Amino acid sequence: MTFKDLNLVAPILDALHAEGYTNPTPIQQEAIPIVLQGKDLLGCAQTGTGKTAAFAVPMLQLLSAEPQKGHRNIRALILTPTRELAIQIGESFTTYGKYLNLKHLVIFGGVPQGAQTHALRAGTDILIATPGRLLDLMDQKFINLQHLDIFVLDEADRMLDMGFIHDVKKVVGRIPVKRQTLFFSATMPPEIQKLANTILVKPEKVEVTPVSSTAEAIDQSIYFVDRKNKKKLLTYILNDKKVLSALVFTRTKHGADKVAKDLSKDGIIAEAIHGNKSQNARQNALNNFKSGRTRVLVATDIAARGIDVELLSHVINYELPNVPETYVHRIGRTGRAGASGIALSFCDAEEMDDLKAIQKLIGIKIPVVEAHPYLAEESGLVQINPPKNKAIVQRPNAVPAFNARHKKKPAGQFKKW
Numbered sequence: 050m051t052f053k054d055l056n057l058v059a060p061i062l063d064a065l066h067a068e069g070y071t072n073p074t075p076i077q078q079e080a081i082p083i084v085l086q087g088k089d090l091l092g093c094a095q096t097g098t099g100k101t102a103a104f105a106v107p108m109l110q111l112l113s114a115e116p117q118k119g120h121r122n123i124r125a126l127i128l129t130p131t132r133e134l135a136i137q138i139g140e141s142f143t144t145y146g147k148y149l150n151l152k153h154l155v156i157f158g159g160v161p162q163g164a165q166t167h168a169l170r171a172g173t174d175i176l177i178a179t180p181g182r183l184l185d186l187m188d189q190k191f192i193n194l195q196h197l198d199i200f201v202l203d204e205a206d207r208m209l210d211m212g213f214i215h216d217v218k219k220v221v222g223r224i225p226v227k228r229q230t231l232f233f234s235a236t237m238p239p240e241i242q243k244l245a246n247t248i249l250v251k252p253e254k255v256e257v258t259p260v261s262s263t264a265e266a267i268d269q270s271i272y273f274v275d276r277k278n279k280k281k282l283l284t285y286i287l288n289d290k291k292v293l294s295a296l297v298f299t300r301t302k303h304g305a306d307k308v309a310k311d312l313s314k315d316g317i318i319a320e321a322i323h324g325n326k327s328q329n330a331r332q333n334a335l336n337n338f339k340s341g342r343t344r345v346l347v348a349t350d351i352a353a354r355g356i357d358v359e360l361l362s363h364v365i366n367y368e369l370p371n372v373p374e375t376y377v378h379r380i381g382r383t384g385r386a387g388a389s390g391i392a393l394s395f396c397d398a399e400e401m402d403d404l405k406a407i408q409k410l411i412g413i414k415i416p417v418v419e420a421h422p423y424l425a426e427e428s429g430l431v432q433i434n435p436p437k438n439k440a441i442v443q444r445p446n447a448v449p450a451f452n453a454r455h456k457k458k459p460a461g462q463f464k465k466w
């Protein structure tokens with residue numbers, strides 16, 4: 050199927066063509082016709098599936114069919130949990146709408162509101178917003194949503210995770226009842242299902258790439274390593290020029306700073322991105338990474354949400370997440386839209402349970418890289434029939450294997466734990 054088959058107008062087809070898109074992704078194939086018909090949509094899809102275009106493209110088409118004369122009222126609202134996502138969605142509207150006469154505006158918290166209120170006064174067709182700033186500006190009467198035709202709730206499950214669900218409900222209570230609603234969520238916990246039931250009317254459901262299959266498409270490996278050696282292992286891996294760009298995940302903000310600092314000391318240019326940094330600092334770090342000026346970006350999960358970097362070659366889990374779904378979200382940052390990606394995960398003795406939970410979720414045993422210099426210096430974290438108490442069996446004679454770099458053993462050769 051091509052985009053032409055989806056009955057898109059020429060200016061949008063031209064913009065997609067200019068972007069180098071030839072074929073719609075599965076969610077685009079399914080969602081675009083539904084949205085064009087004016088129906089409500091429940092989309093189960095995560096970032097990386099092409100979901101932004103799945104809603105942005107048909108929205109642009111619907112809105113351009115009824116151009117506004119004079120002052121532009123807000124006719125479409127996209128609510129998204131993070132600033133980074135909001136900015137990226139804004140960029141998508143710029144890209145796909147570049148040959149149309151529609152205006153969009155992105156607003157988010159953490160920055161002074163002056164520029165945003167100034168732009169709001171000038172009028173916009175499409176508003177992309179994070180919940181807190183939106184409500185704030187609505188309360189101050191800078192935003193009037195009474196002309197809203199289309200409402201998009203993006204990453205609903207993340208809204209819940211991040212404690213924004215109350216704000217989302219507040220926004221829903223203040224927009225016209227008669228509207229088209231598009232609801233996207235990677236997962237459907239009961240509370241999200243309930244929310245979907247209350248805000249959607251006879252929705253068509255579209256579901257793509259269940260969490261596990263996304264993970265299978267990425268080349269994954271585990272490095273068993275002592276906690277104290279993670280730093281050295283990371284430098285060792287990043288000294289390989291084949292790692293063109295790497296997004297490194299830590300569990301904590303402090304951890305992210307420390308890892309970035311340690312890497313810089315080792316001569317590897319790295320920046321950290323997390324919630325304690327100012328919006329400007331985060332955006333600069335992200336821009337440096339996107340443009341290739343920085344090769345390594347160290348991030349916490351919240352800061353990394355929605356980071357969309359084309360051609361990200363490696364995701365490195367410096368620490369495993371304790372929520373297994375987070376692993377899938379993290380590694381989904383690489384291997385976007387069919388490109389191949391590599392995800393490396395460090396696992397120390399205390400993270401074995403996290404690893405087990407991840408493997409259970411994705412339904413595969415992640416191959417283990419046995420040949421790396423920090424494997425068994427002290428504890429030999431190799432799965433040799435561990436006793437029931439999950440202790441790690443020592444392999445005292447294991448020596449650093451510098452010359453057998455990155456040689457993987459199929460996980461099947463290791464005993465089950």
Ligand code: AMP
Nearest residue numbers: 070072073074096097098099100101386
């Ligand atoms: P998303 O899931 O919206 O975050 O999109 C993931 C990535 O895929 C983004 O970098 C998009 O620019 C890209 N993308 C979206 N649709 C297509 C398509 N039909 N063909 C190629 N790349 C696409």
